[in-house]
Amino acid sequence: MEEEKIIKGYDPVIMRRLLQFTKPYKLPAIIAIIALLIATVAELATPVIMQRAIDHHIMARYYRFAAADNVRSTLEEHGLYDDALEIGDNYYLPETDSEKLPADEKDALIEADQFSRTTWYLTPTREDADLQALINNYPDKIDVRDGYIIMTRADMQALPMEQKTLLRTGDINGIGRSTLLYFLLLAGALLFMFLQVYLIAYTGQEVMRDIRSSLFGHTIRQSLRYLGKTPVGTLVTRITNDVETINEFFTSVATSLLRDFALMGGVVVTLFLLDVRLATITVLSLPPVLLMTLFFRSRARDAYRRVRLWVSNVNAFLSEHISGMEVVQIFGREERSGREFKKKNEELLSANLSEMMVFAVFRPMINLFTSISIGVVLYFGGQMVMQTTVSLGIMIAYVNLIQKFYQPVMDFTEKFTIMQSAMAGGERIFHLIDAKDRIPDEGSGSLPEHVKGRIEFKNVRFAYVQDEPVLQDLSFTIEPGETVAIVGYTGAGKTTIANLLARMWDIQSGSITIDGVDIRSVPLQNLRNVVQPVQQDVFMFAGTIEDNIKLGADIPHRQVRRAAETVQAAPFIEQLPQGYESELKESGANLSTGQRQLLAFSRVVAHDPRILILDEATGSIDTETEQLIQAAIEKLMQGRTAIVIAHRLSTIRNADRILVLNDGQLAESGRHDELLARDGLYATLYRLQYQQQGGKAP
Amino acid sequence: MLKEYKTLLPLVKRYTVFYILGLLALVLTDAGELYIPQLIKQVTNIIAGENFTLQAVGRLVLMMVGVAAAVAFFRFGWRYFIHGASRRIERDLREQVFTHLLSLSSGFYQKMRTGDIMARSSNDMRAIRMASGMALVAFIDGFFLSVAILAILFSQFPRLALITIIPLPFITVIVLLGGKVIGRRFKLVQEGFSRLSEHVQEALTGIRVVKSFVKESWIEKSFHVRNDDNLRRNMQLVRIWGLFFPLITFVSGLSMLFLLYYGGQAVILDDFTPGDFMAFMSYLTMLRWPVMGMGFTINMLQRGAASLQRINEILNEKPDITSKPNAITSRPAGDLKVDRLNFRYQFEGPPLLQEISFEVPRGNTLGILGRTGSGKSTLVRLIPRLLDPPTGSIFIDGHDIRQYLLPQLRAAIGIVPQDSFLFSDTIRGNIAFGNPDATDEQVQRAADISTISRELLSFPHGWNTPVGERGLTLSGGQKQRIAISRAMLIDPELLIFDDALASVDAETEEQILDAFLKTRRGRTNILVAHRVSTLQHADHIIVLDGGRIVQQGSHDQLAQQPGLYRDIYRLQQLTGGGV
Structure with missing residues (x-):
């Protein structure tokens, strides 16, 4: 029993191989990443706009420095001089800049009476009669110099409402401009975010389609050896579900992780740009969060595994018991099955609850950390604002940004789990792609255009599993048009002969020739057009009856009808409401076994192979249908070289020749009567296996 | 919609305590969350104001962290109780469904396919879980938070509140409408995906045919069609889905925008403090979730109702085959009599059996x-x-079988069905299915009768070899023989082989029948077959055609009489070549 790996750590090799599939879609992927960056920048810029508007227009605080050489050099030293307004004997510096001055230098300036903590309000003056009247009203409070109106903030705040409105028209207009900018950023974020999601999804979907196509194409060309030992369900899961986990990874996780990292990185950078000291304090709160995330990640992974395991256990139990409900009821097992289900259901609940617990603890913890970080910023930030080293706007921006920072951390653990299952899926997929097991198709020769159908096996040796030979040194010849029955005990290698002639498997030594041409020297396509095995388990594809006869080949309807008529499938087909256009449901479930057999025969006749290998069905079907099939088989073999792996006595007796296999070698060959007369292996076999078919003779 | 939720009512009642505690914790979480912006506002005002002391800030910050810790605790609390309750309800409902399924008869299983029932018990359960957990949380959370926040905002700044919340109802509408379209397109995506899976499944199951007719490119072409279709459906979903969250961000950004424009002016004109501005901003950010939550709640409840309806379709199905009140509790002994039996599936369906009468003495x-x-x-x-x-x-033993207690009736009857269904259990587990306490000896004896014990050595772990999907793949004949052992082990008063020897070869059939008849001496048997060789062992044979008995008698009688039996017998002699 193979316990399926559902989670795997990050694997760069798998990642690189996955990314290789994205190569044809470089352009949309790059545009998507650019769009992502733009959208992230726009999103990050919105709190900055807020901060700007608060600092410049709403608060509008300036500090005043005396215009002296030592002050000027101090400001220049900190790169602030360019921002300062020199008006009269003073420099006016916005609060956001002032706080960049170290506290001790400020203290020194205060000592020298060149700086004070009084905050000032500055606004450009305008040609406006009302404004002039206002200015004239307060000659001692308002100073107008170099085109600026200058007053302390305290005086400004004390003005009556209408006068304040008049005075601050410029600021109000400034807010209007900020609002417009804010709107543009919002609209930009909307546009680019959509563009990014769309393009990433596009890339992801295209990549998945390519992976699926190459997986499918690869798989159906694998040899039967490989396909036989890998359960169909597993292959289907690889091609569909496993690829889907990778898709999920690309479209939801990879992009949101990219976005999250860009956002978090952006937040950190913005924090540092706004204020280095506050940023340092904030970043210091990260390691514990990181550690906690790591811890919860492993817990979440274990919980997820357990949930997956029990979900599949419960589902398997359920589906099995629904299909086998009648057996449960016949044997009166209802109570016991109910108890078993209850036990499994209970396990599933406990797995679900433990997963729930992980998130019930983790999420609130992250919330708590957000609040603690904000508290820290408020505490130290408040101190700095007081020491005029940080502006209020910056502090508010901080609170805002910290919330943005912690938001993605919330579902990190889930995203990691998805990434891990995508890795596991990727590993399984590449495992499938790397398994190269196909019949080499390198023959460049060709069979004659009109194949006569002479088959020769010469010293053929073959084993499905090494050291367990099925055929040993087998040689025989079949002449064109001959019908040969192959008989032998189960496991004598009868079906193997069919497999080898159509090159479903390759022989280990010896040679198989058709009309003298080695079958390995011709392309598979050429060979299999000539040699047609007909299986005992008849398979129908979803589609119409005609589709199932043609199998996509370019065969006119007339020929399809003639084929169906030849094997007497036509009567039942024509009875169906839509005739040849009738849809077959799930592998022909709406047909009887006999009808499916007849359809399979029509398929062969329509494709008209020169050589036919018929593997007779063992199971019993009702006698009348069996008669119909017998008749069809006879039609089928007319004019063709035919090998029949026989189970029916009538087929054997009608054959031109019987080959008796034993231990992978030809034991006897000849006609029915001859072989019976010889009283060897065939005679024994006949008495044991075939004679009883009709029951005791009266 | 509400009437579908009736099924959940008793389950919800069972976890009332969970819900009460959970909702309490939820409300406390919300209250705490609402209080934090108030504290931030106070801190901001202190910092912006002139009488700043570090101590005052420190005290408020400590308080904030304290409240945050309490919020974390309560947040854990509601997750624990409400998710816990919804998970438990899911478990209970699943169990209820399964228990109910156990009581339903084949009439029901003919109407509803396994895949359908499976979908109902996985996808629909999920939707119901969401409705009984998250929907409730989102609703209470949304209701409480939005009422509280709106109350705070309107009581303090009615004009600004009125302006800034204008965009918010649009979020609810976007979630509601978008959710519907997304749900619909998502369903299409799932359909496309399962079509793709079906195709792969089919191609690989029929790979021998594909290979022998060299049709790899043909099957690949039809794969591409489905693969492309799957892609197209996904992109149709993305077109809406990709717009969904950015649009919500945009609309909620608009309220921020109104705040900046109108609130900013208000601060300038002093009827608004910077702290108010901050708090208002926090509240607006907080309002974004509840208004989204409103939309989600409605979607979840609708989906939950649709899913519950599908679950109710199973639960409302009345078990139609049950014991009568005052049923006979004794076990029938095996005198079978059928008297003018007529049967059809539905009242208007074609008659399947007409006027069937026969007797099988014990x-x-x-x-x-x-x-x-x-x-x-x-x-x-x-x-x-x-x-x-x-x-x-x-009738069995002179009583109508409908008078017997159903478990007693079935305990007395064993069937080997046509399709030998086995469970993913060990071979032993399958043989001892009807009596898990059977001794090794009993299992061995049952296995000997069906000749499956011949293969014992080829099973890697002997009788304990698991079979089925995750174990050994058995041939049709092996399965059939295990099914025979399974029925033989319980040694019922009446044993029925429903064409149970079709997959075994003639020689093995002979061996099985020999052992079978020896063991079953003195008990009643019914052999359904279309090989005359099997039927020769019967005391009495009936021949059915078109739901009627057309002939009956012993083998020797029937072999002489002109009719279906003799025709089939002759055909089989001919094709089998009786010498």
């Missing part, structure tokens, strides 16, 4: 012959009441 073996579709399987499934016969038509 210890006798009855043979039934008939073509495919002649009603053989229907007839034998009526005896253990897998299908329900009309009153007064089938």
